Amino acid sequence: MNLAVDVELRQGAFQLATRFTSSARTLGVFGPSGSGKTSLVEILAGWRRPDRGRVTVGGATWYDTARAIDEPAAVRRVGYVPQDLLLFPHWSVRENVRAGVPRGDATSNEQRLARSIEVLGLGALLDSRPSTLSGGERQRVALARALASDPAILLLDEPLASLDLALRRASLAHLARVREAFDIPLVVVAHDPTEILALCEECVRLENGRVVEHGPARRVLLGAARSAGTFENVLRGRVVPGRESHVELAPGVELAVAERGLTAAMEVLVAVRAEDVLVATGYLPGISARNVLVARVEDVRIDGEDAWIEARIGRDVVLTVLLTPGAVADLGLARDRDVRLVIKAQACRVLASTPS
């Protein structure tokens, strides 16, 4: 998307001084609450004016104090879904989604509108009022409205934070569908690393209004996870036809999951906590765990009471494992050591599944 941001904003004691450029199609903005994530998104959307700086997106300058450019939000064509969604309570779902449709040039707008409604599965809800919808449904309406506006970029602020666990899964699946169905650059703000891992290739980590890390999502979030002492691997795969409790992560790499209702060839996202993975160096004669995967240790990092192992399974799958330094010493784990990773099927949590 070629997003370039260099902005400063002072609000009382808080100072935002954020600077990065990204050409990723999906960018996560990660940070604890109060780190300036929402301020940054509102600056991108044109809802908040920085004191100084410059925002360019794909060659268009949206904001530049030096050249006195400040494009209004409507001109920027930003599909912004704020955390509180801001649906119009006095309008039906149909009217809400239609509110996003640009004026003029009828056919392509109508097609986009119909597609937004279809991808987000809103067909049966068109005549409902927002107040009668569930949290997940409301979010889909807000997404459809943003998509119908023909956005140059989609900004999602904490898309899953306000939903309970059961709804998160469905919602994540919808977000994944939107990402595949519409070729629109996506910026996702979240304080939960798993959400960003599930949706974004690249990630910017904010702390106190500054970018402290920027790079591939997995690397950035792992850095943050190490200080938090916990990490959830997010793996992408496809349900194996004929054996519906198995997900193929890469050719020859399969993961058994304890999950009903998966059907052949579904695309799924599976989360595995780093602390739920066991490492074995020898032969395992009889074991109940459904997953015993041959892997090679790529990195061992001792961090106080935590030992972080990066293990590669096959060619394309990397799993982060959290052990104690004592376990690493006893097993003599080191780079290039061949090991077996043991994971119970129950430890593999399906985050989202979409029919492909």
Next chain:
Amino acid sequence: MVDAKIVEALVVTLRVAIVATMLTAPFALAAGYLLARRTFVGKSLVETLLALPLVLPPTAIGYLLLVAFGRSGPFGEQTLGFDPGILFTWRGAVLASAIVSFPLAARTARAAFEVVDPRLETMARSLGMSRAAVFLCVTIPLARRGLIAALALAFGRALGEFGATVIIAGNIPGRTQTIPLAIFDEIQLGNERGALVLVGVATALAFVVLFAVERLGRTRVVA
């Protein structure tokens, strides 16, 4: 004879109150919106000035209007070069009622607009709606309940207006004599029965208006 007088007074009252409400409404909505949404230097001064008619004796307002529209006043016949037709006409009664009911309507409208999340307006703007469209299609409908209450209160206040009206419009039966003025008239004449009937009519009118406001305030308009 009493009945004809009551009907006349009722017609004058409704006519004055309706036109006064229509006259005050756009100003009250504009003032309410500005006070709810904008911050500016001297805002509290403006708020105080706008509330003044609420506290001033209506007779004082009537007198000020009388001076302003009197022959040599700033809006009088001599200054304008023509008779603006305010003094001792039903238009004078309308003006008096409109001014007296303005602060009530403006304050209620302000509260109604304050309930509408300004971020919804920002969202509508960023989806490409014009300022006017946002105001008409988002702000007004969402503030609707409170706005209707504002108009009903202005109407109710106009129904009962006495002090300012009697001074600028006089007490002319069939022309400027509203129900409050007619009640005063009957009491002066010692006609207790006539006064009681008029009080009954006034009570019925007030009841209907207040009941409507109460209903609108309570009913969740499923919007």
